[in-house]
Amino acid sequence: MVIEFSKYQGLGNDFILIDNRHAAEPIITPEQAIAICDRHFGIGGDGVIFALPGKASTDYSMRIYNSDGSEPEMCGNGIRCLAKFIADLEANTEVNKSYQIDTLAGLIVPKLENNAEVTVDMGEPELSAPKIPTTLAGIEGKVIAQPLEVADRTWLVTTVSMGNPHCITFxxxxxxxxxxxxxxxxxxxxxxxQRTNTEFIEVVKPxxxxxxxxERGAGITLACGTGACASVVAGVLNNQCDRLCTVELPGGCLQINWSATxxxxxxxxxxxxxxxxxYSL
Known part of the structure; x- marks a missing residue:
């Protein structure tokens, strides 16, 4: 079996994109995704993303396999890459073009700002501990600056879901x-x-x-879009940063805005x- 693919990256978070619009399910298995993502014996990537047909009123659906074969609910850098991939498939050069994309985390709407950048409406953050999910006990069901013992050290952690679970510590x-x-x-x-993504945040200024x-299922990566969003939410909740904030990751910077409106x-x-x-499977 030979598959056609495109390799995309967002701040060094790299993905193999597959045009899967002819089928409702991914055309490769998680085991095959592991082989494809291998950086020595495969194409190399943090995950494989599939552009599938839309559901109901959505334009497309998104599925993703991590490099370890697990399937996350969503990926922030990945959905920006998917939006650019779709635009390239459609030969679309329209500025401010948006797509309604169904994900396992719900409806996500990326908008093409220009040829290089994409703005994504990531939805509302989930703070309820059972929905993240975590069994950590917090105040009013939220985990904000709660102690967690890891590696013989007490960390103050805040948990946020952006469709996938995040544990943030400063x-x-x-x-x-x-x-x-x-x-x-x-x-x-x-x-x-359900395991968790973990972000370590250094506040330079508000x-x-x-x-x-x-990253859960991928390990050390150069960037994580949902993690950047969750970190700004956690920063606001802990009075550490502003709602409009630049997040510097090893692969570059993201602009995050947790709208008060x-x-x-x-x-x-x-x-x-x-x-x-x-690629031959």
Whole structure:
């Protein structure tokens, strides 16, 4: 079996995009996705994203397999790449063109700002602990600056869902965090029954923060869009940052706006094609 693919990246978070509009389910298996994502023996990527037919009133549907074969509900950088991929498939050059995309996290609406950037309406953040989900006990059902024991250290964590679970903690120096050791311990901590993404945030100033991330199912990545959104929400809840904030990730910067008007989170950042090709399974 030979598949055609396109490789896209958003701030170095790279994905293999597959035109799956002819079928309602992904045309490859999670096991095949693991092989394709291998950076030595495959194409290499943080995940495989499928552009599927839309449902009801939506234009398209999105599915994604992480590099470990797991399936997340959504991916912020990934949906920007998907929007750019769809526009390229349609040969669309219209500025401010938006798409209604069905995801496992619900309806997401990305808008093409120009040839390089996409703004995504990421929806409202979920703060209810059972819906994130986490078994951590918080005040009024929310986990904000609650202690969590990981690796013989007490961390103050805030949990947020942007359609997928995030655990955010604020640190003095994000570079000093040994992600490869501490990340898996957070991801697989028993208080997160569906595992979790974990963000380590260094506040530079109220409108500018630095973030390093351990992604559930992908490990260390150069960027995480939903994580950037969740981190700004957590920053506001902890009086650490403004609602309109630049988030610096190892791969570059995202602009995040948690609107006080409609409670929705808006993410703006780049997405671009790297190359196209064929792959034999």
């Amino acid at each position: 640190v003095e120096d994000s570079v000093a965090i040994a992600l490869e050791q501490i990340g898996p311990l957070f991801e697989h901590h028993p208080v997160f029954p 409108d500018y923060i630095k973030m390093r991330v351990w 409609d409670n929705r989170v808006y993410m703006t950042g780049p997405a671009s094609e790297v190359f196209r090709g064929q």
